[in-house]
Amino acid sequence: MRKVKILIGTFILLLGFTGIAFVSEKNKVESGKPKEPQGVIYYESEQFGGPEIVYVKPVRGVLFSHKKHVGELGFPCESCHNSLFEMQALKSQENPDFKMETLYQGKYCGACHNGQAAFASNTKCATCHIGVKGLKEYMRKLASKEKK
Amino acid sequence: MFKGIKDWLLNLKNEGVEQVPDETKREFLKIGLIITGVFAGGSLFSVVSKVAEGLESSEELHKSYPYKPHYSMVFKIDRCIDCELCMEACRKTNHVPDYGWRTMILRRYDESALDQKIMFMPILCNHCNNPPCVRACPTKATYKDKKTGIVRMAYYKCLGCKTCMVACPYNARYFNEEKHAVDKCDFCWESRLSKGMTITACAEACPAGVRIFGDLSDPGSEVYKLVHQLAKPVWVLKPETGAKPNVFYTIS
Numbered sequence: 001m002r003k004v005k006i007l008i009g010t011f012i013l014l015l016g017f018t019g020i021a022f023v024s025e026k027n028k029v030e031s032g033k034p035k036e037p038q039g040v041i042y043y044e045s046e047q048f049g050g051p052e053i054v055y056v057k058p059v060r061g062v063l064f065s066h067k068k069h070v071g072e073l074g075f076p077c078e079s080c081h082n083s084l085f086e087m088q089a090l091k092s093q094e095n096p097d098f099k100m101e102t103l104y105q106g107k108y109c110g111a112c113h114n115g116q117a118a119f120a121s122n123t124k125c126a127t128c129h130i131g132v133k134g135l136k137e138y139m140r141k142l143a144s145k146e147k148k
Numbered sequence: 149m150f151k152g153i154k155d156w157l158l159n160l161k162n163e164g165v166e167q168v169p170d171e172t173k174r175e176f177l178k179i180g181l182i183i184t185g186v187f188a189g190g191s192l193f194s195v196v197s198k199v200a201e202g203l204e205s206s207e208e209l210h211k212s213y214p215y216k217p218h219y220s221m222v223f224k225i226d227r228c229i230d231c232e233l234c235m236e237a238c239r240k241t242n243h244v245p246d247y248g249w250r251t252m253i254l255r256r257y258d259e260s261a262l263d264q265k266i267m268f269m270p271i272l273c274n275h276c277n278n279p280p281c282v283r284a285c286p287t288k289a290t291y292k293d294k295k296t297g298i299v300r301m302a303y304y305k306c307l308g309c310k311t312c313m314v315a316c317p318y319n320a321r322y323f324n325e326e327k328h329a330v331d332k333c334d335f336c337w338e339s340r341l342s343k344g345m346t347i348t349a350c351a352e353a354c355p356a357g358v359r360i361f362g363d364l365s366d367p368g369s370e371v372y373k374l375v376h377q378l379a380k381p382v383w384v385l386k387p388e389t390g391a392k393p394n395v396f397y398t399i400s
Contacts, residue, residue, distance in 0.1 A: 059231035059355060119263075125356070126266045131230020133255050134266070 039090040040138045042145075049077060050089070054130070054138050057093040061135040062128055064109075084111050215297035217363035219275065219335050221348075222374045222382075224400040227356045228253065228268040237353035241339045248322035250333040251350050270358060272350070273320035273333035274385065274393030275299050284315035289329070297394065298337050304327040317389045335361070357400075364394065374398055 015056035020061030069075050085092055085108070092098050092108060103110030103121040110129070113121045130137075157222055165173075230253050239249050251272040258265055279299050281290050289305035290312055306329035313321045313330060324331040335341060336348040348352075353358040362371035375382055382398045 008400070056191060057232070061230060124264045125227055125229050126268055127264045129229030130253070130266060131253070131268060132232040133230055133253075 035134070036141060039093065040135065040142055041089045047071070052138065053089050054135050054136065055090065055093045057131070058099050061131040061133070063130045063134060063138075064128070082144050084108055094129050166260055190254070213365035214277065215293075215295065216365055217296060218365040218394070219296050219298055219341075220362065220364035220371050220375070220394045220396065221272070221335075221351070222396045222398060223270055223370050224358050224360070225267075225269060225397050226399045228270055228358045229356055230255065230268045231355065233353045233355060234270065234350035234359065237349040238333075241336060241349035244331070245324065245399045247328065250320075250322075252374050268351060269397075271318060271320070271385070272395065273299060273316075273335075274318050274391065274395040275333075275335065276391035276393045278390060278392045280315040280317060280389065280391055281312035281321065284311045286311065290332075293337075296335075296337070296341075298335050299325060299332070300334050300337060301330065303331075306330055317386045317391060318393070371396075 002022060020100070037056060039056050040052075042052040042054070044052055044067055048067045048071040050070060052067060053064045055062040055064070081087055098108065100121065102108060103113065110121045112118045115123075119127070153195045198325060232253060234251055235249070235253065238244060242250060244250050251270060254271060256267045256269065275298055277297065279290075279292060282292055282299065285291075286309065287305045287306070287307055289302050290300065291300060293300050306327075308323065308328055308330065310323060310330065313319075313323070321330050321332045323329075336345075336350075340347075340349060348359075348361050351361040360370050362369035364371050364375065366372060375398075380398050382396050384393045384396055386393075
């Protein structure tokens with residue numbers, strides 16, 4: 001009888017250990033790989049007519065700022081919507097032609113950023129390309145705002 | 149004749165220092181001081197004579213390349229957009245852990261700057277011609293490859309003393325816990341170049357054409373053309389260290 005008790009006890013202990021190990025391993029996998037963001041839509045304030053948008057495709061960390069274009073430069077919504085960009089934020093990054101070559105042909109941002117109306121798309125790269133570091137900053141901002 | 153000397157030496161008995169007169173001791177010490185003085189003076193002289201070498205003009209520096217192929221990288225720095233695809237490719241190719249890095253992108257941010265407020269600067273090991281890390285390593289675990297000029301690591305020799313990490317003026321080294329050795333960029337020598345590929349993983353991954361990799365001793369290569377011209381500025385990082393780096397920066 002005693003032997004059986006000891007045997008059952010050992011079995012329960014073993015099961016417990018494997019269970020703990022399995023759960024912790026699963027948590028590790030889940031927490032170890034943070035999900036790649038599909039872009040950031042950050043509302044600084046409603047008065048600028050739109051959010052700060054950080055694209056992640058085709059390269060990570062490209063900022064379009066409504067604050068700059070509408071708030072500071074005073075462009076009306078009609079200058080871009082819906083001819084160049086759809087109203088839904090981050091929608092255009094799903095298009096396969098959303099890349100620098102298309103911009104040089106005068107589409108998307110390239111409609112104004114052609115060297116005449118605004119600086120050309122193939123100059124001053126880091127003005128719009130805020131990079132992974134910039135993207136992370138906006139994600140942090142967004143997270144802290146959501147907490148509030 | 150020499151056999152006799154050997155026997156004589158072996159049969160000598162220790163007389164002890166009690167019997168030695170003070171004057172002999174003093175003379176012996178003087179010899180030691182003279183020898184030290186000669187060495188100290190010599191190193192001082194060598195410092196003086198190396199000043200000119202450190203200030204060598206770029207034309208002289210580029211006249212001859214000691215390695216063949218003389219691997220080098222040129223950054224068109226204004227094109228970098230910090231997409232970090234290079235870092236990703238490097239991690240994947242060379243199995244760099246999350247806490248370490250072989251190449252990195254630095255950011256300069258200036259709120260008061262006109263227009264563009266951010267600038268990115270990619271960095272990696274400069275594979276110096278006069279590498280301070282190689283001089284610092286006590287076990288010769290890091291060495292300059294005699295053929296290609298790549299500063300490489302012999303991981304099995306590394307003690308993990310991290311002296312090289314302190315010596316490197318470019319902060320291009322990290323301690324790899326898994327290898328228990330210091331790890332660094334080797335221009336993908338182990339993972340790619342030695343297997344017949346001609347370009348590093350980071351240069352291949354860069355979508356903006358920032359990183360240009362090639363043989364600086366080959367006048368037909370792109371790196372040669374980018375470095376040997378005066379139309380655009382070309383510079384190296386921390387030239388004052390005299391390390392003579394093989395990574396150059398320019399603008400597009």
